[in-house]
Amino acid sequence: MTSKSQTKPRTPEQLARLEKQRLAKIEGEIALAEVGKEYVDVRKNMDRLKALRLAKEAEEAANPPPVEPKKKKAAPKKLAVVTARESEAVGE
Numbered sequence: 001m002t003s004k005s006q007t008k009p010r011t012p013e014q015l016a017r018l019e020k021q022r023l024a025k026i027e028g029e030i031a032l033a034e035v036g037k038e039y040v041d042v043r044k045n046m047d048r049l050k051a052l053r054l055a056k057e058a059e060e061a062a063n064p065p066p067v068e069p070k071k072k073k074a075a076p077k078k079l080a081v082v083t084a085r086e087s088e089a090v091g092e
Contacts, residue, residue, distance in 0.1 A: 010018075
């Protein structure tokens with residue numbers, strides 16, 4: 001028995017359409033492979049960063065930074081009150 005494709009001759013338009021479909025399928029598979037690779041790369045980077053963060057947090061928990069005592073605020077400076085007699089002496 002022969003298949004349908006062999007019994008019916010194909011036109012150039014049909015052949016061109018089949019070729020485009022074949023190329024689109026190949027390009028689609030390549031694109032999916034690239035997306036999958038990017039996903040794996042992103043996951044690896046996320047895992048690496050998470051490990052670094054956890055290590056840093058563990059180190060900080062084991063060795064807390066020294067707590068410095070709070071500085072007291074300086075008392076506000078008192079303004080000099082000038083009386084009328086003193087202002088006359090200054091303005092002489």
